[in-house]
Amino acid sequence: MTLRNNGLYIDRLSMNFGGVVVFEDISIEAPPSKVTACIGPNGAGKTTIINIVCGVFPPRAGKVYIDGVQLSGVRPFNTVRYGLCRSFQDVRIFPSLTAIENVLVAMPNHLSGLFLPGGWRQERANRERARHLLQAVALESAAERAAGELPFGQQKLLSLVRAIATGARVLLLDEPAAGLESDLIPHVVDLIRSLVKAEGRATFLVEHNIELVRQVADQICVLQAGRIIASGDVRRVLDDQTVIREYLGQVYNV
Amino acid sequence: MEHLLYIGTLIAVWTIVALAANLVIGYTGMMSMGQAAYLGVGAYVTATLNILLGVNFYLALLIGSIITAVVGAITLLPLLRIGGFYFALATLGINFVFFDFFHNLAPRVEGSEGLYGLQLPDLLASSAPRFATTVAVAIACALLCQAIVTSPLGRALRATRDRPDALAALGKDPRRYQVLIWTFAAGLTGLAGGLYAATLFYIDPTLFTLDASILVLVYIGVGGLASTTGSVLGVILLIAFNESLRFLGLPSQFVGPFQQAIYGLLLILLMIFRRRGLVGKYDFTE
Amino acid sequence: MTILLQVLSTGVGLAGYYALIAVGFALIFGTLRIFHVAHGTVFMIAGYAFFSLHRLLGVNVFASAVVGVFCAVVAGLAIDKIVYGPVLRRGGGMFAVFIASLGAALIVEAGFLAWSKGVVSVARTGMLDTFIVGGVAFRAFDFVIFAFVAAAFGALYLWLHRTSTGLEVRGLTDNAYLAAVVGVNVRRTRYAIFLIASALAGLAGVLVAYDTGLEPSIGFKMLFIGVVAVILGGVRNILLGTVVGATCLGVLTAFAGFLFPEWNSFTIFLIMIVLIIIRPQGILG
Numbered sequence: 022m023t024l025r026n027n028g029l030y031i032d033r034l035s036m037n038f039g040g041v042v043v044f045e046d047i048s049i050e051a052p053p054s055k056v057t058a059c060i061g062p063n064g065a066g067k068t069t070i071i072n073i074v075c076g077v078f079p080p081r082a083g084k085v086y087i088d089g090v091q092l093s094g095v096r097p098f099n100t101v102r103y104g105l106c107r108s109f110q111d112v113r114i115f116p117s118l119t120a121i122e123n124v125l126v127a128m129p130n131h132l133s134g135l136f137l138p139g140g141w142r143q144e145r146a147n148r149e150r151a152r153h154l155l156q157a158v159a160l161e162s163a164a165e166r167a168a169g170e171l172p173f174g175q176q177k178l179l180s181l182v183r184a185i186a187t188g189a190r191v192l193l194l195d196e197p198a199a200g201l202e203s204d205l206i207p208h209v210v211d212l213i214r215s216l217v218k219a220e221g222r223a224t225f226l227v228e229h230n231i232e233l234v235r236q237v238a239d240q241i242c243v244l245q246a247g248r249i250i251a252s253g254d255v256r257r258v259l260d261d262q263t264v265i266r267e268y269l270g271q272v273y274n275v
Numbered sequence: 276m277e278h279l280l281y282i283g284t285l286i287a288v289w290t291i292v293a294l295a296a297n298l299v300i301g302y303t304g305m306m307s308m309g310q311a312a313y314l315g316v317g318a319y320v321t322a323t324l325n326i327l328l329g330v331n332f333y334l335a336l337l338i339g340s341i342i343t344a345v346v347g348a349i350t351l352l353p354l355l356r357i358g359g360f361y362f363a364l365a366t367l368g369i370n371f372v373f374f375d376f377f378h379n380l381a382p383r384v385e386g387s388e389g390l391y392g393l394q395l396p397d398l399l400a401s402s403a404p405r406f407a408t409t410v411a412v413a414i415a416c417a418l419l420c421q422a423i424v425t426s427p428l429g430r431a432l433r434a435t436r437d438r439p440d441a442l443a444a445l446g447k448d449p450r451r452y453q454v455l456i457w458t459f460a461a462g463l464t465g466l467a468g469g470l471y472a473a474t475l476f477y478i479d480p481t482l483f484t485l486d487a488s489i490l491v492l493v494y495i496g497v498g499g500l501a502s503t504t505g506s507v508l509g510v511i512l513l514i515a516f517n518e519s520l521r522f523l524g525l526p527s528q529f530v531g532p533f534q535q536a537i538y539g540l541l542l543i544l545l546m547i548f549r550r551r552g553l554v555g556k557y558d559f560t561e
Numbered sequence: 562m563t564i565l566l567q568v569l570s571t572g573v574g575l576a577g578y579y580a581l582i583a584v585g586f587a588l589i590f591g592t593l594r595i596f597h598v599a600h601g602t603v604f605m606i607a608g609y610a611f612f613s614l615h616r617l618l619g620v621n622v623f624a625s626a627v628v629g630v631f632c633a634v635v636a637g638l639a640i641d642k643i644v645y646g647p648v649l650r651r652g653g654g655m656f657a658v659f660i661a662s663l664g665a666a667l668i669v670e671a672g673f674l675a676w677s678k679g680v681v682s683v684a685r686t687g688m689l690d691t692f693i694v695g696g697v698a699f700r701a702f703d704f705v706i707f708a709f710v711a712a713a714f715g716a717l718y719l720w721l722h723r724t725s726t727g728l729e730v731r732g733l734t735d736n737a738y739l740a741a742v743v744g745v746n747v748r749r750t751r752y753a754i755f756l757i758a759s760a761l762a763g764l765a766g767v768l769v770a771y772d773t774g775l776e777p778s779i780g781f782k783m784l785f786i787g788v789v790a791v792i793l794g795g796v797r798n799i800l801l802g803t804v805v806g807a808t809c810l811g812v813l814t815a816f817a818g819f820l821f822p823e824w825n826s827f828t829i830f831l832i833m834i835v836l837i838i839i840r841p842q843g844i845l846g
Contacts, residue, residue, distance in 0.1 A: 075444070101446025109444070115437040117557065118430065125427070126434045127445045132427050144427060187445055306656065353838050360596070360655055364788075365837045368830035371785075375827035485781075489663065496660075532675035539667030546661040547647045559656065 027088055028052040028223030029074070029105075029191045034083030036069055043069050044247040046083075051225040053190065054218055058234045058255065059227050061244035067227040068110065070244075071193045074225075075100050075107050087191055101129070106189035110196045112180050116169025120160055120179055123168050124151040127186040154182045157216055158208045174205045181209065185216050192217060194226040198233045206233060213237045235259060280402040284474045286514050287409040288467050293494045293506035294420045295463035300492075301500035301557055302424055303456050304436030306362060309369035310491045312350075313461045315483030316373070317343040317468025319381050319390070322478055326392045327382055333396060336469040340462045347461020348454060355450050370485040377480035389479025390472075399473050409470050416463060421503045432456060433501075436557070486535075493538050496545050499555025508553060566697045568815045576811025577706040581713060581765035582783050583790035584803040585758030591796035592733035592754055594655055598662040599640050601784025602669040603759045607633035607766030608775045609673060615771075616683075626767045633763025637755045640665050666780065673777040683774035702772055709768065713761055718800055726753050734799065786810065789833040795843025802845045809844070 029051040036043045043066040051057035059067050073080045076095045085092045087103045095103065114123050125131055128147050155161045158178040163171060168179060181197055197209050214237060217224050228234050234241060235255065242252035251258045292314060299305045321339035324330040330338070354365050383390055398408045423429055431452050434442045439449035472478050498509020517534055525533060551558040582604060589597045611629035614620040620628075640662075648661045690701040721727040729750045765783070769775065794806025810829070817828035836843075 096443075098443035098446060098448045101444075106446070107444060109441070113438055113441040113444075115434045115441065117437050118433055122430050122433075126430050126442070126447075129446065132431065183445065354834075357837060357841070360659070361837045361841050363656065363659070364596075365834045368834045368837075371826040371830040372834070375824050379823045489667070492660070528678055529675050532671035534671075535674070536668045536671035539664040539671065542664030542667070543644055543648075543661045546653055546657045546664070547644075547651055550653065550657060559654070 028055075029057075029193075029225050030086040031070065031074065032084045032086065034070065034073065034085070035081045036066065036073060037081055042247055044244065047244070047247075047249050049225070049242055049249070049252075051191070051223045053223040054221045055239040056213060056218065056224045056226060056237050058238035058241045059225065059244055060229070060231070060234060060241060063229075065244045066247065067244060068195055071107055071195050071225075071227060074193060075105065101187050101189055104190040105193065106184045106187040106191075107193040108180050108184040108195055108197060110199055112173070112176050114168045114176050114180050114183065116167065118168055119165050120155060120168050120171065120175075121148070121151050121164040123179055123183050124154055124186045127183040129188050151186065154186055154216070155179075157212055158182055174201045177201055178205065178208055178212070181212060185212070185222075190222050192222055192224045192226075194224065194228075196228055196230075197226060198228060198230040206230070209233065210236050231259070277402055280406045281474070282514065282518055284402070284406045284409050286510055287406070287413040288471045288474055289491075289494065289510045289514065290413045290507050291416045291467035291470070292464055292491055293498070293510050294416055294503065295460035295467070296491045297495045297500065297502070297506045298420060298423070298432075298463075299457055299460045301495060301502065301505075301555065302429065302436065303432045303453060304559075305453060305457065306359065307366045307457075308363055308485075308488050308492065309350075309366035309373075310464055311483045311485070311487035312369050312373035313343050313347055313464040314468040314471065314487065315377055315480070316346050317465025318472040318478050318483070319377060319468075320465070321469030322390050322393060322472045323382050325394055326390060329394075331396070332394065332399065332473070336466065339469045340466040343465020343468065344458045344462030347464075348458045351454060351457045355453065367485065367488075370483075370488055374480055374484055377483060381480065383479070387479075388481075389477050391477040393473055393476065395473055405474065409474070412466075412470065416466075417503055417507060420506075424501075424503065428452075489542075490538070493541055496552055497541060499552030500559070501557035502552075502555050505552055505554045563695070563697055564819075566695075568819045569812060570697055570699055570703070571818075572812035572815030573808065574700065574703040574706065574811070575815060576808045577703070577710045578765050578769055578783070579786050579790050579811055580710055580803055580807035581761050581768075582787035583794070583807050584714070584717065584799065585761040586784070586787045587791045587794070587796050587799045587803050588730070588754050588758045590791065591799055592730055593751065595645060596655065596659040596662060597640075597758075598659065598781075598784060599644075599665040599669070600637075600758065600762055600787065601780035601782070602666045603633045603637045603640070604762040604766040604769075604783055605673060605775065605777075605780035606636045606669065607763035608770035608779075609677075609766075611767045611770045612683075612775060622771075626764075629767040629770075630760055630763035633766060634756055634759045636669075637759025637762070638752065641751070641755045666784075670777055670780055673780075677775075677777060683770070706768055706772075709764060713764060714800060714804070717757070717761075720757070721800070726750055730754060734796065785833070786814075786829060789829055789836070791843070792833060792836050792841065793843055795845040797842070798845055802843060805844055 031047065031049040033046050033048055035045050049057065049059065059070065061067055072078060074085050074092070076092065076097050076099070087105050090103060092100070092103060092105070100106070115126070118126065125147055128150070130143060131147060152161060152164065155164055158181070160175060160178060160182070163175065168176060171179065177197070177200065181194065184192055184194070198206055201209065210233065213224065226238070238255045240253060241255045241258045242249045243258065251261055292310065296307065296310050299307050317339045320342050321335045324335035324338060325332050350369060354362055357365065381390070384392065397404065399405045424432070431447065435449040435452045442449045494509040494513055495506055496509070497513060498507070499505025520530060520533060545552065582600070586597060586600050589595050589600065607629040610632040611625045614625035614628055615622055644661050644665050645658055648658050653661070691698045692701065721731055726749070730753070733750060769779070790803060790806035790810045792806070793809055794802030794804070796802060813832065814825065814829060818825055821828065
C-alpha cells in the first residue's frame with residue numbers, strides 16, 4: 022500500500038499499563054494533506070497513542086512509521102528530526118518568552134542568526150514567517166507580549182502555531198480545542214485547513230469536540246474499550262448508528 | 276586612593292563572576308550554588324602556572340580559564356539528569372569537595388596556607404593599571420554576555436529555563452544548551468579567578484568556600500536575576516555597602532559577622548518580598 | 562582488627578548525634594518539604610545556651626540542658642513563623658524557602674561568630690571515663706548518648722504511631738496534598754513537627770556542647786551531616802530511615818576520618834553528591 026509510505030502509519034499497536042490493557046492491536050493511517058481525527062471516551066487511550074508515537078514510552082507491541090521510516094526507541098526530542106511534532110493538551114508554552122519568541126524558538130534553524138554568515142538574514146526570514154503564523158491565529162498584535170500573560174485560549178493557539186513552526190510534516194494535536202472559548206475555535210479550524218492541509222502535512226488529532234472534527238477532519242477513527250470500533254470517511258462514520266449509540270449518544274443532533 | 280583602586284578592581288572581578296552566574300542561574304534556570312569552586316580552580320591554576328612554572332601571566336590566565344571550563348563541564352555532566360532542588364543541593368556539595376582539594380592538593384608557599392608571588396605583567400602589576408585593565412575586561416564580559424542573551428541563543432536559554440520538556444518536544448535538546456552555557460560560565464568564572472589572584476596577591480582555600488558561592492547568589496539576587504545590569508548593580512551596591520561599614524566604627528571582630536548578618540537578612544527579605552531582585556526579569560516560583 | 566572495631570565504635574558513637582539531628586530534619590523535610598537549613602542553627606542555639614548557663618554561670622547540668630532544649634524549641638518555632646510563613650504566603654516555593662532558611666542560619670551564625678570569636682567552647686570539666694574492652698576503647702559518654710537517642714526514638718515512635726497528631730504526621734509524609742484534603746490540621750501538625758524536631762536538635766546540641774564542644778560553624782556541619790543521613794536513609798520511613806542513614810554515615814565518616822583524615826568534608830559531600838545522582842530516595846526510599 023503506497024499510503025503507508027507517507028504520513029503517519031500506526032501498525033497494530035498494543036499497550037497496557039501493568040495489568041490494565043489500554044488498547045489492543047490498533048492500526049491507524051494518517052496520510053499527508055489530510056486530517057485524521059481520533060475520537061473516543063475519556064481514558065480510551067487517545068493521548069497514550071500520541072505519547073507512544075512521540076517516544077515518551079514504548080508500546081507493548083506494534084510499530085509506528087513516519088513517511089515509511091520506523092520510529093522505535095526515538096527519544097522525544099529527536100522525533101522532530103523524523104518530521105514529527107506534537108502539541109500538548111495542557112499547552113506548555115514558554116511563559117517568560119514573548120509570543121513571537123515562542124514561535125521563533127520552535128523553528129528548526131532558529132540559532133543560525135548567531136553563527137552562519139547569512140545568519141541575520143535567516144533570523145529576519147524566521148521573524149517574517151513567525152509573524153505570518155501569528156497572523157493566522159489573530160495573535161500578531163500580541164507578538165511582543167509575554168506568553169505567560171496571555172489568556173488560556175490564546176496560549177493554546179500559540180502552542181498550535183508553535184508546533185507548526187517546527188516544520189514537521191506530521192503533526193499530532195492533542196485536543197486542540199479543549200478549553201477554548203467557542204469564538205476561538207474557528208481560528209483552529211482555519212489554522213488546520215490553511216497551514217496544515219495546504220502545506221501538505223499529515224495531521225493526526227485527538228479530540229472531544231465533534232463540531233471541530235466535523236469541520237476539519239477528512240477521516241476519523243473511533244476508539245473505545247481498547248479497539249477501533251469504526252473508521253473511515255468522517256461523514257460516514259459520524260452518521261453511523263453504532264457510533265452514535267456507543268459514543269455520541271442519542272442526544273447528539275447530527 | 277590605593278584602597279579605592281583596590282576596591283574598584285575587586286568590583287570588576289566580582290562583576291565578571293556575577294555575570295557568569297547570572298547566565299546559568301538567571302537565564303537558564305540552573306541553580307548553581309558552587310560557583311566559588313570554579314573561581315578557585317581558575318585562581319589556583321593561573322597562580323600555579325605563573326608562580327611555580329613561570330608561565331607568562333596572560334597565558335596562564337587563558338589556560339586557567341580553559342581548564343576551569345573543562346572542570347565545569349565535567350562536574351555538570353553527572354548532574355544533568357537530576358532536577359531543580361537536588362541539583363542545587365549537589366552543587367552546594369561541590370564547594371566542600373573542592374575546598375578539600377584546594378586544602379590538601381593545591382600548592383602553597385612553604386610555611387603558609389596559601390600561594391603568593393605572582394609575576395604580573397605591566398598592565399596588572401600596579402594598582403592603577405590593574406584597575407583599568409580589570410574594568411576593561413569586565414566591560415568586555417558584560418558586552419559579551421549581553422550579546423548572548425539578546426541573541427537567538429538567549430531565547431533558547433530562557434526556553435530551557437521555562438519548560439525544558441516543551442523545548443525537547445520541539446526538537447531541541449535542552450541539555451545541549453545547559454552544558455554549553457555552564458561551560459562558558461565556568462570559563463568566565465575561571466578568568467575572574469585568575470584576575471582575583473592578581474588582585475589579592477595571595478590566595479588560599481578559605482577564599483573559595485560556600486560563603487563565597489552564597490555571596491555570588493546575594494549579588495545577583497539583589498541586583499536581579501536574568502539581567503546584565505542587575506549583575507553589575509548588585510556587585511557595586513553590595514561591595515560599596517560593605518566598604519561603608521568600615522565607617523561605622525565597629526570593632527574589627529564584629530565587622531565580618533555584621534556583614535554576614537546583613538547578607539542573611541537580605542536573602543530573607545528578597546525571598547519574602549522581591550524574588551526577582553532590583554532590576555531582574557525573572558521571578559522563580561519553584 | 563582492633564583498629565577496625567575501634568573505628569566502628571567511634572562511628573556508632575558519632576551516629577548517635579547524627580541520628581538526633583537527622584530525624585528532626587527528616588520530619589520537617591519529609592512532611593512539609595521545607596529544607597530547614599536553620600535546623601543546624603537551632604542545634605547551636607541549644608548548645609550555646611547550655612554552655613553559657615552551665616559553664617559560664619555555673620547552673621546545674623540538668624537545668625541548663627532543659628533550658629537549652631527549650632531555647633531550641635522556641636528558635637525553631639520562631640523561624641518557621643517569622644521566616645518560612647511569610648515566604649510561603651507570598652508564593653515562594655521550596656527553593657525560596659531554602660534560601661530564606663540559609664539567610665536565617667547566616668544571621669544566627671554571625672551572632673555566634675561575633676560572640677565567641679571562633680573559639681571552641683566545651684561545657685564539661687575534666688576527661689570523660691573510657692573503659693577498654695578487648696582492646697577497644699569505649700567512652701562512657703557514648704552510652705549516655707545511646708540512652709538518650711534510644712529514649713528519643715522510642716518516644717518518637719510512640720508519638721507517631723499512637724497519637725492522632727502522629728497519625729496526621731505520617732499522613733503528611735505519605736501525601737501532603739491528600740492529607741490536607743481529608744482535613745488534617747496542617748497548622749497544628751506543623752507546630753508539633755517543628756516543636757519536636759527542634760527539641761531533638763536541641764538535645765543533640767546540649768550533648769555535643771557537653772561532649773566535644775562547639776564552634777560557630779558546627780551548626781552548618783551538623784546540618785549537612787544530617788542532610789546526608791536523611792538522603793541515605795530516605796524519608797519514607799522516618800525513624801528507620803534515619804537510624805539506617807545515621808549509622809551508615811557515622812561508620813563511613815569514622816572510616817574516612819581514620820583513613821583520610823584531611824578529607825572529611827570531601828568524603829561526606831562526595832557521598833551526598835553520588836547519592837543524589839544515583840538514588841535520591843535513599844536506601845529505604
